[in-house]
Amino acid sequence: MPVSSSPLAPAAAADVSRSPWRSLKYRSMRWWSVANFVSNAGTWMQLTVQNLLVLQITGSAAATGLSMSVQAAPALLMSLVGGAAVDRWPRKLTAAVSQALLGAVAFTTAVLVACGGLNLTVLMALAAVTGVIATVDGPACALLGNDLVPSEDVPSAIGVGSLVHSAGRLAGAALGGVTVAFLGTAAAYAANGMSFLFVAAVIPFLRPAYGALRQAAPARRGSGAGAAGRDAAADMTVRQGLIFFMRRPRLVALAGITGISAVFGRNYTLTLAVLVTGPLAGGAGSFGTVSTVLAVGGIVGAVLGARLRRPSVRLVGMLAAAGALLQVVAGFSPSFAVLLVLVLPMAVVESVSDTAGKTVLQTDPPAHLRGRVLGVWGSVSTGWGLAGPPALGLLMELAGARGALVVGGLIIAGSIGAGFLLRGRRDVTVPVLVREAGAGVLGTAA
Known part of the structure; x- marks a missing residue:
């Protein structure tokens, strides 16, 4: 699957096109958009049935709201650590691993639903784990998409991402109802797991475009000499x-x-x-x-x-x-x-x-x-x-x-x-x- 972007000549990089679709002229960005659509469709398919699942398990609307809060809470407490991890680790590897982990959580939920082993406590724990992984996955995937285009085309990449998100939301909501009706709730979680694995499989083939601002190489522990090495390490902290x-x-x-x-x-x-x-x-x-x-x-x-x-x-x-x-x-x-x-x-x-x-x-x-x-x-x-x-x-x-x-x-x-x-x-x-x-x-x- 050749997904590498051919470097553009400096004259092309200086192109002043204002087309909203200009980021899609880069092959890696096109693949990344397809992967995001698949991932968003899977996520919204799962979200469509998740609240119904909580209601089926508990019969409580309050528990449904609580499950959403439990998944959101890690972002309030751990986003700083997640962002530091994105800066310290190679971005493509970080995004691929986080997507694979989210897929593993979705598959685990699917198995538990199919076997009848999912209760409120387990569901809350899985929601919390998802929230923790998302504190790394969110910034990693956002910045990885920006790495695929020149800096002047980042607004186009973000705008295309918003369109992909909206399209994935509509497709996922529609597919969620159909999937549950014909295949059951577990199938919706399994499909979301497959969507995460698809993204993880695409990431290794992505290549930055000419003029893209690549991630700075993280400072290795012990690298550099004396004060320079200590300064480089200090610059990678959450506090910084x-x-x-x-x-x-x-x-x-x-x-x-x-x-x-x-x-x-x-x-x-x-x-x-x-x-x-x-x-x-x-x-x-x-x-x-x-x-x-x-x-x-x-x-x-x-x-x-x-x-x-x-x-x-x-x-x-x-x-x-x-x-x-x-x-x-x-x-x-x-x-x-x-x-x-x-x-x-x-x-x-x-x-x-x-x-x-x-x-x-x-x-x-x-x-x-x-x-x-x-x-x-x-x-x-x-x-x-x-x-x-x-x-x-x-x-x-x-x-x-x-x-x-x-x-x-x-x-x-x-x-x-x-x-x-x-x-x-x-x-x-x-x-x-x-x-x-x-x-x-x-x-x-x-």
Whole structure:
């Protein structure tokens, strides 16, 4: 299976194409996209039946929610360690091993389901193991995909990845129902295990494109001489990644923009569901229509985001603020039809903003720190992911569905606007201080 990418000439690497599909001109990226589609379809096939399985075992909706929390919890606690592992170990090997381990967990679950040996305790343990492996697999696979294309084509790779994720989700949900109906629940887990093994089999054949930013070679223990060797080892620690993130203003600003947007603006499955079924007097079918429009907008936004070349944090902030203002207007929607008109651009703006933010996050740090930066991001994003729904639910209790959309949108737009103003004031103040200091030095010298 020849999957190597032929090096492109420097003239081709300097191509300024803005096609959203430009990353697919690299053969390895095409294979990686196929592998991701298969993996996503398998994962969503399993997720489609997993909640039903928990309900069958326990009969408790609370247990279903608990199983999801148990799987997510390791990301809050161990993402920093997982990111450090991605930086320290060869990326292709790390991704292949993590995919194989996830496949082993899926096959184990399939066997236990088929033999009737799966109980709640075992299911929770398997969910926790999956969450631990995912803290390594997530950043490894994300950065491996970026390694296959030149840096200017990373937005295209991320946008294509979003499209592949959406397509895999639709295919997996559909296949999950068919698989369970004809072959049973165990078959869905087994199929997901096969999808992980397929990805693991493809990875060894992937090759970086000309101009791709490859992973820096990790420092070997004992390599280097004296202080140089110790410095190289110290630079591979978890602490070093956290320090870099905290001292990088654009990454801190990106985290602030994304976090406040996630808490107050992107839980549309909650806010829009209550708005549609409450003040707008719609039903489950109406919310299904809204969900479809959100999905379509996400796909359109992923295509538009893939056209970006070098997005900035400022662009992410502007898009997030625009989405927040659209959310405010949506809160005043007098009818279901008006809401639908607003939902599409809301989803498009959110998707473009996500692609731009991921590009900044995955390309801004130096190559040897990217895994740990994604590890920091995994911890903080899990935190706001867990805190967001309860906070938004409380806001809806106090202000209603319309009020939550309006107040949440104003909080997002106001916070981002204040951040821009403070940044602009600092940019103006610093040059003035530098000029005054320079004038003082010259006066003293005279």
